[in-house]
Amino acid sequence: MKKYIIKRTLQSFVTICLVIFVVFMMLRMMPTSGYFTRDDYLNMTESMRMVYLKNLGVLDPPLVQFKNFVMKLLQGDLGRSITVYPKLEITTILKEKIGFSAAFGLASMIISMTVGMSMGVLMARYKDRLIDNIGTGYAVLVRSIPSLIYLFLFQVWVSKIFGLPMLFYKNRSESWILPAISLSLSSIAWYAIWLRRFMVDEENKEYIKFAKVKGFSQKYIMKNHVLRNAILPIAIGIPSDFLLIISGSLLIENLYSIPGMGGLLISAIKQMDNNLVQILVLIYSSLSVIGVFLGDLLVVFVDPRIRLSESEE
């Protein structure tokens, strides 16, 4: 186990380094005109543009730039944003934004896991009955209608009916409700439909039939055999889902005007804010790699049959 953890840690580290290096170099291959708006471009002479680029530090050879970036990073200096929030320290940006995305992400994760999983269990339990059909209908609707449409309608109608604010306001607690629920609508369906599927699969296995024949109660079988086994494929994803809650949701944050992380990476890439892109890629890739790693470890605890390495036998 120990050996496995060390090996995986090293692997993860190498993966992260590789991702950062590749992204860094690819950003340097982009045309430098991306640093200018059209108006800037028309206003500046070629030589003024070069001065501007030089002061951004993007004219140095890419390897030198990479060295500078890593050295600064090791000193704990994340640098400043270039174009998205000119001259603002990236730590400030993250500090201001992560909280919002994390809070909504966490709330939505709790809502969707509790509601989604209980829905899944009920649907499996009462397979082909009314509740199963309602659940399936919901899942099909939510997953097939483009989310933009139902999220927008949800925002407009629900806020009107219950007199809730259309936008999010930090200090009005009732304005937190709609975004948190909107954020969960589709993941509820995801948890429900997959848990149902895995449980139904499991229920049809021989050992369950055997357990039934042995006379165990339905409840006991469901809880100790079916659910335990069915939850396994879902559990793998939970750690990385949890870690990546800070990445926020582009759509929801846009709709409710939440100043979170959603869309930050996209606008950073679009506006060629290399410093910001690098840091975000560093964060997101580290979190995903760690998330997958933790997912693997979690499975061991959920299912004692799984061994991560053979040598431990």
Next chain:
Amino acid sequence: MKKSVSWLIIVAMIASLMTGCSSKTSSDFEDVYYSTFTEAYKTLNPYFLTATSAYMMVGNSIDGLVENDKYGTIVPSLAESWTHNDDFTVWTFKLRENVFWVDNKGEKTEYEVTADDFVEGIRYIAEPKNGAKNFSTISRIIEGLYDYYWNLADFDDGVDIGKTREEAAASFDEAVGVKAVDKYTVEYKLTTSTPFFLSYLIIELFYPVEKAFLDKVGEDYGTSMDKMLYNGGYYISQWERDKLVVLTKNENYWDKDNITIKELNFQMVGDEMTGLEMFQRGELTSCKVTSEQLKALKGSEWEKYINLTDKTTVTYWFTMNFQSKNPEFQKFVNNVNFRKALQYGIDRVQISALYEPNTPEFFVRNTVIPEETLFDPKGVDYTDYPNLKPIKEKIPYDPQLAKDYMKKAIEELCNADGTIKGLTPSKVDMGNIASFDSDAKLPVELVLATTTDPLETKKALLIAEMLKQNLGEENIKVITGYSSTSFQDEVFSPMNFDMVDDSYSFRFGDPSANLGRLTTDGSLNEGGYDIPEFDKLVEEALALTDIEARYEKFSEAEKYMLENVYLMPFMTGGGSYQMTKELPYQTPRGGFGLTRFKMKGSKIQGSPVTTEQYKEIKENFEKELKENFAKE
């Protein structure tokens, strides 16, 4: 029974409350302005502004030397009065005394606004490391500024400038033409005679900055509300990035009696849809109405509140490539008859209708310089000068004329069998935009560069269709080329186009703002034309200090350019539908700069302004405007 009675009472109470509210607000003016923005402001450092929302916030919280009033006239702001020498090269401004910078709590700081603050502002933007936006707009205006900037830039580049960086930086005070004569007097020395210098001063680049504070916050200046100081009508009292900015009235403001709204509240929303919905719920002072929303609102109770806002000074024009890699087009575009055929063959109204289907004519613009922006001392609009008036008023669209001119061009450039004189078949390579074989025969190929944006694509296809119809399929073949990543790198820089359109902004109060940049070696000459006649006229105009004579000369230059179709302006920017509770024409007015965003004098009524009310106010305003000019 009891229950229903209690319900009745509740309903009655709510109703009385609601009517109570509305009757109170409709009689009085409101004092909070609620607005939204969709485009995130990046920073509020006055020297890096890019988003309109940021213009609004900075324009209201920092004052410069002068500002526009509601008629667009330039009036004193932090400068009480000014003088200039006879040839308009030295301008001296006397500052208002006892104006102090305030912090984000609205409290007076120890820092007074002095002449030094204006000098420091210029010093800040003159430092290449600071990378101020739009610096080149003013870099050649102030004496010595350009050389000072390049000394520093060259030094950073490793060029030997004969002194250290510190020495070069220290030379600012004697080398650059801005000086604090005494605590309250600032003087600018200019490179050329500039009678319209005041119009530069409403640009943010001339704004003051407090040196001691700037040194304290360093690079963080303007990145959050406590990293800035304010001397305008408002200070920023709340700032949540990408979410909310609240400006509160500055009680220490020198002109606080004219600050009629006590709080400006800006919220970020994802799109315009949300804005309309919030307005209808009474949460906003005004909202934009897109043309789709307009269709939906037709016939509803809201229709009577929809008003058309004024056009902006942004102008769209077509650039033709006079050095095209496509030999057929290059041959043709250098022929004036062909250019006229293009001009008469494109229906500007139809293009404008893509953006604004309801009143497309309103947004057509045939001149390079925007109308209702520049006025001579007699109040005559620059575009109403005799040289330009006919061009301004007549929309050049005439399929028959287009055909005639095309025929003439063909007679001049082609042999009887349709081959083009002096050309041999060749390969045309315009990178990602187009590559094809040119057969040196009619029809002449025209590469129309566009983007993959749906509206832009639609526009390109429309133009292609119009040219095909009006010039004849046998004469012209439009090839639409799509840029997918960087328009600058794929189209403009390598000149991979035959025809392309874009929008161009207008920066200061003189025709040279754009005509000066359209000369043969100007930065807006993106089609590589060579017109010494135009250059000469512009040069002559630049030397004139009498505004009327100057405008006359510039209008002659512009007429030359437009009559010979070196450029095809076709549409204005902006101008959209809106609903608002704010009365129009009360706040500073202008076509450029920052002070036009001030909310000074704004009046917000309890109910939205109706179309009739809007029209009435507009008519009265136009009358007042005329009287105002007559008075001067």
